[in-house]
Amino acid sequence: MAWTLFDFVAAGVLLFGAGLTFVLLARMGNNTTYRVAVGVAVAAGLLLVWANMAVGLVGSEDNPANLLYGGVLAVALLGAFVARFRPLGMSNAMFAAALTYVVVTAIALFVWTPSGEVAEPQVHLVNVLVANGAFAAIWAISGVLFRRASATGSASNRQLA
Template sequence: MTLTKSILRVALATGLLLLIPLVAMQFTHEVNWTFSDFVFAAVMLFGTGLTYVLIARKWNNLTYKLAVGVGVVAGLMLMWANAAVGLVGSEDNPANLLYLGVLAVALIGAFAARFKPLGMSNAMFAASFTYVMVTAVALFIWTPTGAAAEPQVRLVNVLVANGAFAAIWAVSGWLFRRASTIGSNLNQRLA
């Protein structure tokens, strides 16, 4: 499939996914998206799909493509959850900004690895480790004071949710590691 067709498919999928809240808004008051919510969702969904298309086409390896999918979905979930409800306390908690470091580690690691499976594995494991460290810092070291303080944060809920998110990054790393051991693909595509 050509790159243009892949991008058109991503755009179509983005549009179809955005129809879900648009239709839901017609039937319930519990879904109340603003124009900016739709723009944010469109950028996030299209950006995630485009990232998958551009990276997954680097190798003709199903495990590699699956690893890319898990990694970009982990990034999407990180950004979406952080913007919607926050990962530590509410979305207004300034400690949530620390999670941008996880994305930075994943992206910088991916570019440094030139998207090769073994290097991508290391980048995803580093992102998982960074996720755990950011959660520890946000919960135990940098606790906001004053108006940003949130005494009602349930520690177990935060640890379980953030542990699950860190595990998704680790699964991506594991899949990239498997893709690297399956054998190097001599038919590597040049994008």
């Protein structure tokens, strides 16, 4: 793969943004489980964006159906803000993101009807389903960890900044 300057800049922005997001959100909780849950959620978001930009999650990176995955990030972010970053609400937001991921994959596969040159015979449906299932599972794991953090009494009154 021959990376251009844009590819390096995009990777740097994604990695820096993910690291900064983790640092800011990890301060919101006072236990290790909350911080691990934040790490898993940030990693899920980073992997979603990176994979979508690099190879695409349904078909190739040029497939417009891949734009639907922005909805997963929107659900996770909106849910986190509505929950005020409290562990139980964050858990619900991550479960909602996992469910959104599954729904978006189903919609993308329904909308994406490969034919002709874009059929991409090397992309098998099973591979797409397994990869997307793994990504959805990462969001769900984050939800489980946030649920566990809420049970262990993470600080719910801490504010960002």
